[in-house]
Amino acid sequence: MAKDDLHPATLAAQALGTIDESTQALVPPVYPSSTYQRAADNSYPTGNVYSRPDNPTYKPVEQLLAKLEGGEDALLFASGMAAAVAVFQTLKPGDHIVAPTVMYWSLRNWLKSFAAQFRIGLDLVDMSEPDAVAAAIQPGTTKLVWLETPANPMWSISDIQAISRLAHEAGARVAVDSTVATPVLTQPLALGADLVMHSATKYLNGHSDLIAGALVTAKTDDHWQALVKQRAQGGAVLGPFEAAMLLRGMRTLHVRVCASSATALLLAEALERHPAVEAVLYPGLASFPDHELARKQMQGGFGGMLSIRVKGGARAAIDAAARLSVWKRATSLGGVESLVEHRASIEGEGTPVPDNLLRLSVGLEAFEDLWEDLDQALGRVG
Known part of the structure; x- marks a missing residue:
């Protein structure tokens, strides 16, 4: 061949x-x-x-x-x-x-x-x-x-x-x-x-x-x-x-990207229904403004990155991140471990990023573990 x-x-x-x-x-x-x-x-x-x-x-x-x-x-x-x-x-x-x-x-x-x-x-x-x-x-x-x-x-x-x-x-x-x-x-x-x-x-x-x-x-x-x-x-x-x-x-790029993309979509769909979440930003959601373009341009998935806007503002978002244990609070993305970051804190003055936004990099952990950790952390918001 x-x-x-x-x-x-x-x-x-x-x-x-x-x-x-x-x-x-x-x-x-x-x-x-x-x-x-x-x-x-x-x-x-x-x-x-x-x-x-x-x-x-x-x-x-x-x-x-x-x-x-x-x-x-x-x-x-x-x-x-x-x-x-x-x-x-x-x-x-x-x-x-x-x-x-x-x-x-x-x-x-x-x-x-x-x-x-x-x-x-x-x-x-x-x-x-x-x-x-x-x-x-x-x-x-x-x-x-x-x-x-x-x-x-x-x-x-x-x-x-x-x-x-x-x-x-x-x-x-x-x-x-x-x-x-x-x-x-x-x-x-x-x-x-x-x-x-x-x-x-x-x-x-x-x-x-x-x-x-x-x-x-x-x-x-x-x-x-x-x-x-x-x-x-x-x-x-x-x-x-x-x-x-x-x-x-x-050598493992394809299996990693496909796996994290599949889990990210499941998490985005679940988070969209969470009462503590104001908005979910993920190209794979039908509610996302650029979804149709993403479907045309991205083949086989929508990536392992998503962001959520937490109800209650910056303090609520930072507090929710502090309660996570499976998700690691760290800068960067694309690794086998799932990471969370309050992005506005990193970017500082002049950032266009909303202050209640948490950036999520989905790794290769089980969906159930990632979801349960997010759900318990967000459940105490407000």
């Missing part, structure tokens, strides 16, 4: 099925070497010069991710922030960016500072409204439209296909933070995006034990080569041992 005929879950589980030629090992070796020997003729016959731009441990991970996303190439970075920052740093003074009002808070704050410092125009808009995106795009000046879908922590959905068409007509590139959807549920490149970014710390690794980021490109064009150069010169590379751990995590 040809490799191209295999299901993505099979390709992930077998890490593309590559066998180490010298040892016949099923697991690719780790190459900790920081440098490589030249041949007698002063050349580098393997193509490896120095580990910052060249490390064979990166290749299986990058090849697998590119395959899962339907891209031509991928790059690993030291973190999701490093991957995202590299994209923005290819812009020049006078360029213009359109980005979401609601997005990963750390990147939003960095982006506002970066744009001001380097005289780059920036408009933050509601990306769930293509008309708002169209109004913000400046033909010839807008060089990048940045999407995050589902968008953390309100989980609004952006129409990748429609926005990509608008951006390309104006001469802009489209980059999508697809950390929450993962290639299991959405392939942005197939919908017209030029780049996909992942905080690989989250679902791609899935075990809360490393920090990593990645970019995937639809085409290995001049812009991509600028990103390759940016990583090599900037030095925000992943260590070889971390790359090997990431590959191990990606």
Whole structure:
């Protein structure tokens, strides 16, 4: 059976099925070497010069991710922030960016500072409204439209296909933070995006034990080569041992994402009926404003992330989180353990997040345990 005929879950589980030629090992070796020997003729016959731009441990991970996303190439970075920052740093003074009002808070704050410092125009808009995106795009000046879908922590959905068409007509590139959807549920490149970014710390690794980021490109064009150069010169590379751990995590990506998505939907449906919950934000619910778009754009599930707004305000939400025991109070998402966070406390002043919102990252625990823990914690609200 040809490799191209295999299901993505099979390709992930077998890490593309590559066998180490010298040892016949099923697991690719780790190459900790920081440098490589030249041949007698002063050349580098393997193509490896120095580990910052060249490390064979990166290749299986990058090849697998590119395959899962339907891209031509991928790059690993030291973190999701490093991957995202590299994209923005290819812009020049006078360029213009359109980005979401609601997005990963750390990147939003960095982006506002970066744009001001380097005289780059920036408009933050509601990306769930293509008309708002169209109004913000400046033909010839807008060089990048940045999407995050589902968008953390309100989980609004952006129409990748429609926005990509608008951006390309104006001469802009489209980059999508697809950390929450993962290639299991959405392939942005197939919908017209030029780049996909992942905080690989989250679902791609899935075990809360490393920090990593990645970019995937639809085409290995001049812009991509600028990103390759940016990583090599900037030095925000992943260590070889971390790359090997990431590959191990990606082998179970499909089963983890599908399992957490199924549990998240059950929890969202139950929470929607809970008397202490003001609202449930989850794309899989028919009541969610972007549900129909999510059904069209996300295949096989709606992700493992949801948020609830607790009746009684910020104090009630924080108190409810304090009563949880199965759910762990911690920042981050996408791990095998379920996490809860009062997001407004993390984001601080100026956040668009409601102060009664709790963000829930659904792990791999039994639904019954997760639900009983939530129910007892919320049952004392008010």
